[in-house]
Amino acid sequence: MSDTEIFEIFRALSTATITTVLLKKGLRNVWMRGPQPLQAVDQRYVGKAFTLRFVPAREDLATPASWASPLSTRAAIEDMPVGAIAVVDAMGVRDAGIFGDILCARMVKRGVAALITDGVMRDVAGVLGTGLPVFASGVAAPPSVAGLTFVGWQEPISCGGVAIFPSDLIVADRDGAVVVPKDLVAEIAREAPDQEALEAWIMDEVHSGAPLPGLYPPNAENKARFEMSRAQRRRSH
Known part of the structure; x- marks a missing residue:
């Protein structure tokens, strides 16, 4: 089956059903704890995971100057393919917003399908105004560098206590977000x-x-x- 055919199948499947089928195969830890839709959800979002990872803030690295670094969230966004779902490991930190309205607006222009994080967002009114579907653990005013250091993208991460690898399939709806390991998708x-x-x-x-x-x-x-x-x-x- 092509990716298009597979995505259409998964858009008709609830995350509850997917977790049940995965449970029958012995996979219990597939639902990300924390991420919930920031906006009203009237559809299901399906796409391949594009992973991003933060670690605890370190004062020499977590500075406003880091936003211009080649290793930055800005650079990562420019690498996101059309249709991807950005999955961000923010370690569950809830007092530093990982993205705001400007970065989310750029993700929309890049054709990103949705953003999922166990962290929180900032500039929430503007974020919602971009139309980007966002699943997060809440909102906070401070920027990411107040509590986090961005260290890379497209590598294995943990999001909401779940292991996510690049190109795993992500499905998100009103019940939250689940991962289908890429080797089990078909x-x-x-x-x-x-x-x-x-x-x-x-x-x-x-x-x-x-x-x-x-x-x-x-x-x-x-x-x-x-x-x-x-x-x-x-x-x-």
């Missing part, structure tokens, strides 16, 4: 729609008055009923 794309269809069928059964035991999770009888219902729906289409 497999999850094949299997997760079945889980989503099953849960939709279960919800229909619940609305019809069915009791939960044997339905959720489904026993053999209900699995057979689901498969029959699905086959009938396919024939009708």
Whole structure:
């Protein structure tokens, strides 16, 4: 499958469903703790991770002059490809805003799909005004150099306690952001729609008055009923 086809599949899958399918494969730590949408979310964001990393501030490095360094958030943004989701390791620091409105506006111009961080944002009104979808742990007025030192991009990071590697698939919606390891993307794309269809069928059964035991999770009888219902729906289409 092409990236376009895979992205379309994942846009139809909730992060809840994705975490369930990954759990069945033994992956428990895939949901990033902290990042929540700063704006109303009415769609799902899917893209490959473009990683950025901060470490604790060190006075000789975390200065306003560092913003002009070749190793800066500004330089990293200029390296972001169209459609990427920027994932920023800010170590959960909540008193120094990693990005503000100007940097977010540039990300929009670069075609970045969304920004996810376990840190916080600044200039929040301006950030929201750029239209960039942002998932963060909150907002703060001080700039990043008040508490953080930027050290690089496109390397393995931790965001919200989750390991993120460049080009892992990121999916974000109202429930937050999850990572699908890049080597599992095609497999999850094949299997997760079945889980989503099953849960939709279960919800229909619940609305019809069915009791939960044997339905959720489904026993053999209900699995057979689901498969029959699905086959009938396919024939009708």
